[in-house]
Amino acid sequence: MNTYEAIPVAPASLPPPSVSFREAFNFWLKLGFISFGGPAGQIAIMHQELVENRRWISERRFLHALNYCMVLPGPEAQQLATYIGWLMHRTWGGIVAGALFVLPSLLILIGLSWLYIAFGNLPLVAGLFYGIKPAVTAIVLQAAHRIGSRALKNSALWAIAAASFVAIFTLDVPFPAIVAVAALIGYVGGRIAPDRFKIGGTHGNSEKSFGPALIDDDTPTPEHARFRWPGLIRIAVVGSLLWAVPMGMLAALYGWHGALTQMGWFFTKAALLTFGGAYAVLPYVYQGAVEHYNWLTPTQMIDGLALGETTPGPLIMVVAFVGFVGAYAKALFGPYSLFLAGAVAATLVTWFTFLPSFLFILAGGPLIETTHNDLKFTAPLTAITAAVVGVILNLAVFFGYHVLWPQGLGAHFDWISALIALVAAIALFRYKRNVIHVIAGCALAGLTLKLLLA
Structure with a gap:
């Protein structure tokens, strides 16, 4: 196993020893x-x-x-x-x-998803989630603000964000179409008005130094990290097989329109659309999992995001919850194997969601290490990031609607949920509180209010 070599010495003056x-x-x-x-x-x-x-x-x-x-x-x-x-x-x-x-998050979410779907109607669990739902609405709104404050640097980018919100909110335009149009606008805009689509959002370079490192600024690129066409082809072939073999097996066992096959296909597409982070792809997951496939309900989608926020690992791991609930609710393996169906589906969607990420690194890493040039966002990616802000805002509106009017606009307005959401927003925006602390506090508040008003 090749590693960077270094001589074991005092840590403050020389590089640390080789890492096994x-x-x-x-x-x-x-x-x-x-x-x-x-x-x-x-x-x-x-x-x-x-x-x-x-x-x-x-x-x-x-x-x-x-x-x-x-x-x-x-x-x-x-x-x-x-x-x-x-x-x-x-x-x-x-x-x-x-x-x-990813693995610890997957195991934890499988357990939490089972507790949620099997015991979610118990007063204790229902009370906790009553407080969590408004907190999630505030969290998504904060995500839109956080990304927007960084990405929307001029009127052109603001216009793209506004147009994407209108497109998905009023016209129900699919998220991939919004990404494609935004990329086209960015490509054209970068040529016509480059100042409006200036590169941004990278973390840049830094002159900070914390002492000599094992992989230091001037450490030569190791042999395995040098770009070679045979290596790229080998990774592409292996990666294609790792996707095609399980997908082919699912299609052979359950048919192309089987639930597990469609989950694999759907989350493969989702994995390629996550520009801007998990919040950007959540509307696409909602459109497919809730509206098209009916794997879970809007309320369950909100609850799943709350569970994803409170577990370690990437937030996009909410896809494991979607897969578990969808397979469990539809009893894909029969009424006596509900947990098994959910666990298998959660594992499958995690595989198809994260496989592209490994391939991007293993295939592209050698080229990046060879060049050692700073990468910058292109104009299309700048436009996509702006569009993502509008999409995330739509997600916040969607969550707010289902939390504040749980029975629909014609029914009563939930003032208690509104108050919890307001408190959560103040904690996040004004006092910069940790997301997990906000969710925990709101969960306890929801449980207390439910018990008092019962």
Whole structure:
């Protein structure tokens, strides 16, 4: 197993000693259980551990890898872990780092999804989720604000965001179509008015130094990380087989229109549309899972996002909840194998959602390491990011509608949910409270109010 070599010396003056595969494995496993806080929190944890404390990689090399992951569709924190694991310990290092970033979350969500679907009608569980739903609405609204404040730098980008909101809210335009049109606008706009579509959003370079690193600024690229056409072709072939074989087996066993087959196909498409993070693709998941396939209800979708927010790992892991609930509710393996159906579906959708992320890193990493140039967003990606803001705002409106008017607009307005949502928004926007703390506080508030008003 090839690793970067370094002589064991005092940590403050010289690079740390070579990292064994086992030592790296233990770290990635630990990271999988502590990676709370969404992509920003997860990247901050990796930076503190890998750059500042352990000095496995330098600040500049860390940001160089992160800039590439920011360009890709998919969860950038998971891809960054895969990239660094691959850089240190070849292909298996990347696979282990990326898989352990996801596996704890998958196991936890399978357990939570089962508790939710099997015991969700109990007063205790119902009370907790009564408070969580308004908190999720505030969290999604904050996500729209956070991304918008970073992405909408001029009137052209504001117009794209507004148009995307109108398109998905009033015209029900599919999310892939919005992405395609935004990319086209960005491509044309970047040529006509380049100043309006200036590159932005990357993390840039940094001159910070925390001491000599194992993979330092001037550390030569190892042999396995050098770009070669045979290596790219080999990864493309293996990746295609890893997708085609399980998809073919599902189609042979259940038919193309079988629920598990359609889940695999649907979440493969979703994996390629996650520009802008998980919140950007959630409307697409909602359109397919709730409106088209009827795998779960709008309320269950909100609850699933709440569970995803409170577990470690990428937020896009909410797809495991969608798969579990869809297979469990439809009893795909019969009435006596409900948990098995849910667990299999959750595992399958996780496979098809994250497989592209591994291929992007293993195939593109050698080219990025060879160039060592800073990657920047193109004009189409700038426009896509602006469109994503409108899409996420639509998601917040959707959640707010189902939380504040649970029986529909013609029924009563839920003032208690509105108050909880307001308090959650103040905690997030004004006091910058942690998402998990907000969800926990709102869950307890919802349970208390439910018991008092029962």
